[in-house]
Amino acid sequence: MRRPAKSTPRSNPAGIAAPALLLAFAVGLLSGSPLSGGLFSGPRPASAQAADPAADPAASPAADADPERAARELRRIEEDLEGGRSSKARLDRLARELAREVDRLRTDMAETATRQQRTEETVGEVEATLSVLRHEAGEKRGVLATRQLELGQLVGALQRLARRPPEALLLMGRPPLETVRTGILLEAAIPQINAEAERLKAQLASLAEVEANIREQRVRLDTATEELARERRRLAALADEKARLLATTETRAAGTAERLRMLSESARSLRELLAGIEAQRARERAEEQRLAALVRPPEPPAPATAPGPPAPPPAAADTGAGVPLPTARPDRSRAEAAATPLLALLPAAPPITTAKGRLIRPVGGTLARSFGQSDPEGLRNRGIVIAARDDATVVAPYDGSVIYAGEFAGFGRILIIEHGEGYLTLLAGLGRIGLQVGQRVLAGEPVGTMRPRQAAGGDGRPELYVELRHNGDPIDPLPWFSGLTGKAKG
Known part of the structure; x- marks a missing residue:
C-alpha cells in the first residue's frame, strides 16, 4: 500500500526575493557611493560577498534563500552607511570650525595691526615732542650761561668796591665829584642786579619745568615702546599660528609662484609685468573653457536593433588634432574639494x-x-x-x-x-x-x-x-x- 506523500510547505518566492533585491540594491549603493573610495575602500567582507550572487557565482541557492541572513546583512550595511555619513558630517564640521578659526585669527591680526599702527604713531609724536623740548632746553641753558657770566662779573666788581673803606676813597686822589658819581652808579646798579637775579631765577625754574617735561615724555616713550614690542610679539605669534593653519596651501602656491617668477624675469617694466599677469590669467580661463567644452559626458546608448561592430571604448576624447584627452575621473570632484583652501568656505567680501x-x-x-x-x-x-x-x-x-x-x-x-x-x-x-x-x-x-x-x-x-x-x-x-x-x- 502506498503511503501518502508528505506535504512539503511551499516556499514564498516573493518573501525571499524582496530582502535579496533590497540587499543587492544596498550593496550596489555602497560600492558606487563616494564613501566607498575613502572610508570604505577596503575589501568587502565575506558575508557581503556571500550575499551578492555576482560576487560569488558558486553560492548555494540555500544561502541566497535565507531571509534572516539577508536581513542581518542589510542591517549591517545600513549601519556602515550611517557611520560613514556621521564621519563625513564630523569632517565637514571640523572644516567649518577651522575656517572660522582662520577667520578669527585674521580678524585678530587686523585689530592687532591697527593697535600697532596707533602705537607707532604715538612713538613718533613723543619723539618729535622730545626733540623740540631738547632744543628748547639747550637754548635756555645757553641764555642762562650768558646771564650768569654777566651777573657774576657785576657782583664781583661790587664785592671788590665793598671791601674798600670810605676813607680810602678820599685818599685815592680823585675829585669829590667823581666819587659821588661812583656812589650814585653803584646805588642804581643794585636794583638792576636784583631784577636780573629774579629773571635768572625764573629762567632756572622754566628750565627745570622743561626738564621735568622731558623726563615725563621719556617715560611715556618707554611705555609706548614696550607696548609696541608686545604688540609685535603678539603679531608674530598670530602670524605663526596662521602659517601653521594655512601650511596646506604652500605646494599649490609654489607652482604659481614659479610661473610668476619666470614672468617677472622676462618682464622689462612694471607695466609689462601687470600685462603679463593679466594675459596669463586670461589664457588659464580660456584653457579651462576649452577643456570644459571637450570633456563631455558620454552619450546615452542607442536602442539595440541589430548586432553591429563594438563601439570604441570611451577612454579618451579626441581634440580634433589627434591628441587624446583623458576623460574625467569619478573622484575628480572629491580631489578638488579636498584641495580647496579653508578660506574658500568663508563668505565673499x-x-x-x-x-x-x-x-x-x-x-x-x-x-x-x-x-x-x-x-x-x-x-x-x-x-x-x-x-x-x-x-x-x-x-x-x-x-x-x-x-x-x-x-x-x-x-x-x-x-x-x-x-x-x-x-x-x-x-x-x-x-x-x-x-x-x-x-x-x-x-x-x-x-x-x-x-x-x-x-x-x-x-x-x-x-x-x-x-x-x-x-x-x-x-x-x-x-x-x-x-x-x-x-x-x-
Whole structure:
C-alpha cells in the first residue's frame, strides 16, 4: 500500500526575493557611493560577498534563500552607511570650525595691526615732542650761561668796591665829584642786579619745568615702546599660528609662484609685468573653457536593433588634432574639494566699489607724494608715496587674493592684491612680505613690514609706494583711503 506523500510547505518566492533585491540594491549603493573610495575602500567582507550572487557565482541557492541572513546583512550595511555619513558630517564640521578659526585669527591680526599702527604713531609724536623740548632746553641753558657770566662779573666788581673803606676813597686822589658819581652808579646798579637775579631765577625754574617735561615724555616713550614690542610679539605669534593653519596651501602656491617668477624675469617694466599677469590669467580661463567644452559626458546608448561592430571604448576624447584627452575621473570632484583652501568656505567680501573712501591705510605715516606729482627723478607718479617708520607694519587695504609677491627690478619687494571688478592694489618698497601667491587676505590683515632705517634712502625714512589700478589703468588712490588726507610736501 502506498503511503501518502508528505506535504512539503511551499516556499514564498516573493518573501525571499524582496530582502535579496533590497540587499543587492544596498550593496550596489555602497560600492558606487563616494564613501566607498575613502572610508570604505577596503575589501568587502565575506558575508557581503556571500550575499551578492555576482560576487560569488558558486553560492548555494540555500544561502541566497535565507531571509534572516539577508536581513542581518542589510542591517549591517545600513549601519556602515550611517557611520560613514556621521564621519563625513564630523569632517565637514571640523572644516567649518577651522575656517572660522582662520577667520578669527585674521580678524585678530587686523585689530592687532591697527593697535600697532596707533602705537607707532604715538612713538613718533613723543619723539618729535622730545626733540623740540631738547632744543628748547639747550637754548635756555645757553641764555642762562650768558646771564650768569654777566651777573657774576657785576657782583664781583661790587664785592671788590665793598671791601674798600670810605676813607680810602678820599685818599685815592680823585675829585669829590667823581666819587659821588661812583656812589650814585653803584646805588642804581643794585636794583638792576636784583631784577636780573629774579629773571635768572625764573629762567632756572622754566628750565627745570622743561626738564621735568622731558623726563615725563621719556617715560611715556618707554611705555609706548614696550607696548609696541608686545604688540609685535603678539603679531608674530598670530602670524605663526596662521602659517601653521594655512601650511596646506604652500605646494599649490609654489607652482604659481614659479610661473610668476619666470614672468617677472622676462618682464622689462612694471607695466609689462601687470600685462603679463593679466594675459596669463586670461589664457588659464580660456584653457579651462576649452577643456570644459571637450570633456563631455558620454552619450546615452542607442536602442539595440541589430548586432553591429563594438563601439570604441570611451577612454579618451579626441581634440580634433589627434591628441587624446583623458576623460574625467569619478573622484575628480572629491580631489578638488579636498584641495580647496579653508578660506574658500568663508563668505565673499562686498565689492570694492562699495568701500570707496573707507579702504584701510596700508601703513601709518605721512603722505610724501601725491598721484601725478613728480618724483625726484622728474617722473610723474602713477600712485602715492607714504613715508613711514622703519619696520612699520603694512596691512592689506581690502579683501582680495595675492597674485604677485616677490622682488622686481627697480621696485624692490612688491605685493599685488587683486580685489575683483578689475581692481588691484600694488604695494612697493616692503622690507619683508609674509604672504604667498594664491593666498586670500582680509582688509587690515598684516602682509609685511617696511624696510629698516639703514636700508632706506634719502632722509632715512622708508617709503611705501601705493598704486591702485582699474582694468590695467592707474587711478588716484587717495579718494579711496580713509585717514590719508592733505597735500603732500614738495
